[in-house]
Amino acid sequence: MGDVRSMLTTYRHLVGAKIRSDWQYRTSFVRYLLSQTVVTALDLAVILVLSEVVPSLGGWNLSQVAVLYGLTTLSFGLGDLFVSQVETVATHIQLGTFDRFLLRPLPTIVQLPASEFALRRVGRSIPAIITLVVALSMAEIDWTVDRLALVPMTVVAGTIIFGAVWVVTASISFWAVGAREVANSFTYGGGFAHQHPLHVYSRWVRTLLGWILPMAFIAYVPAVHLLEAPNPLGIPSWLALTPPLVAIAAVVVARTVWRAGIRNHQSTGT
Numbered sequence: 001m002g003d004v005r006s007m008l009t010t011y012r013h014l015v016g017a018k019i020r021s022d023w024q025y026r027t028s029f030v031r032y033l034l035s036q037t038v039v040t041a042l043d044l045a046v047i048l049v050l051s052e053v054v055p056s057l058g059g060w061n062l063s064q065v066a067v068l069y070g071l072t073t074l075s076f077g078l079g080d081l082f083v084s085q086v087e088t089v090a091t092h093i094q095l096g097t098f099d100r101f102l103l104r105p106l107p108t109i110v111q112l113p114a115s116e117f118a119l120r121r122v123g124r125s126i127p128a129i130i131t132l133v134v135a136l137s138m139a140e141i142d143w144t145v146d147r148l149a150l151v152p153m154t155v156v157a158g159t160i161i162f163g164a165v166w167v168v169t170a171s172i173s174f175w176a177v178g179a180r181e182v183a184n185s186f187t188y189g190g191g192f193a194h195q196h197p198l199h200v201y202s203r204w205v206r207t208l209l210g211w212i213l214p215m216a217f218i219a220y221v222p223a224v225h226l227l228e229a230p231n232p233l234g235i236p237s238w239l240a241l242t243p244p245l246v247a248i249a250a251v252v253v254a255r256t257v258w259r260a261g262i263r264n265h266q267s268t269g270t
Contacts, residue, residue, distance in 0.1 A: 010106055014114035022118060029120050036123025040077070043195060044069060044131055058200040059230030063139040067227060069195045070132025071151075071219035075158030076191040077124030083163035084187070085116035090173035090180045099267050109167065109258055139227055150226050150240060157243035158218035164250035165190065165213055167258055174261030190215050199232045206233075217246040 022029055047069055051062040060068070089112060092098035101108045141147060169183030190209050193201070198210050198220040210216035224231050225240035 007106060007110060011110055011114050014111075015117045018115070018117045019119050022120065032118075032120040033123040036121060037126045040073060040124045041127040043073065043192065044127060047195065058197040059232070060197050060227075063135050064223070064227045064229045065196065066131055066135035067139055068197065068219050068223050070128050070135055071154055071158060071223060072191060072194045073128035074125055074132060074155055075162055075218050077122070077128055078155070078159040079162030079166060080124055081119075081121045082117075082159075083113055083166050084121075085113040085118075086167050086170040087180060087183060087187075088112060088116055089170050090177060093173055093265070094177055096267065098265065102262075102265075108262065109255075141227060146241075147226055150222055154219065154222040154226075154243055157247040160247035161214060161218050161243070161250050162187070162191070164247070164254035165215070167254035171254075171257045171261040174264050186213060194219055197229075214246050214250060217243040 044066075047065055048062075050057070051065070055061070057065055086109065089098060092101070092112075098108075101111045104111060136151070166187050169186050170180075172179040172183055186209075190213060193205070193209055194215050198206055198216055201209075206216075210220070221235055222240040222243060223229065224235050225237045
């Protein structure tokens, strides 16, 4: 416990220093924050425009799709805020600067997000929170104790799963430098894809982005139970309670892959 407290204290100091540094350029901070908010809101605009042409998407109405958007985008936004910085490992490996992280008495998986932390990225979460609150109030939900607990549980588990996917895909850089765009296709592409009901996609997309990369548990699986929405895939209701278990498994896999990448890492010698 002492080591954990020490690590959290160090992380807090590193993040605090980064926030203070970014806040020295307030205009840039605010502009980036607004741009993140607007760009994320455009995804919602696409859903709203699509609903004018297709009122029901895979049997889901606008409020149900909006809940799915809110859960997915909020989890993605929090993952982007706290974990996505691991994707900079590709740049550090190319420049030979990754070695300095190995020399410090703090896990590399903690150092990278802390050293590149940017509070302005919270802009991704702003439209997601607003949309989720409004959509939940509009959707006809029979609120029970389990459904009330399901919303925050889903967001936390979804954030962890997104973070684990970021770590796994970023780890590709230990074996293939320059694979960052391939990794982004799973993280950013997967985040966008899961703003819509999973069953509207073809089987191979559902298999890859839904179950192999367990993004179905980020929002779709719990949303089916929460909203009592059409369920063409026949997902059992008890599966809605499993995202925390999936999140734990994802963390174990991500940790294993990251450690394997560290062992495979070869310094540039500079």
